[in-house]
Amino acid sequence: MNTPRDPGLQPERTLLAWRRTVLGLVANGILLLASGHGTSDIRLGLGIVVTVLALACWVAVTAVYRRGLEPSALGSERVLRLAAGLVLVVGVFDLYAVVTR
Template sequence: MSTPDPGLQPERTLLAWRRTSLGLVTNGILLLASGHGSSEVRTGFGIVVLVLSLGCWAAVSAVYRHSRGASVHALGHDRVLRIAAGLVLLVGLFDLYAVVTH
């Protein structure tokens, strides 16, 4: 019995994760810019978001490369989804803080 062909699903999933990571990187840059010279807290949040989002980008790419030949694609794993959802929530809270304190 041969392994099922996943088609383009892994590549589409990888691109979706990269778009999410890029949005998080953009949020980090905007937080850095909004706090530059005026708020050390926003600057710190920006740095944290930027580092975490770049880490998310690298982790997603590593998971994709590692599981490329596997029949079950690890990018949809529950732990990966929970971490990404938590990161998006954290960035949203940082953004809310930046808007409220501006």
């Protein structure tokens, strides 16, 4: 007999984990913006790019959650690789900002 799967709080926990990740990315983007203000157009540009990408992630994650899709939609290999790549790029940007300070 096939019984419907009860996701419990898993979708909510998944959404909160994604939001924590995005908030960290937004904070990094804002710090890059602040460090580039008046000194370097490169840092300012990197801060804008990181902030916009992080906010786009926030919107996408919220849209998936509101549509009621399975949490696995956020845990697919493609999405996880994209998020890991974004975090890696932000880390490189932050390293650049620290080294050139």
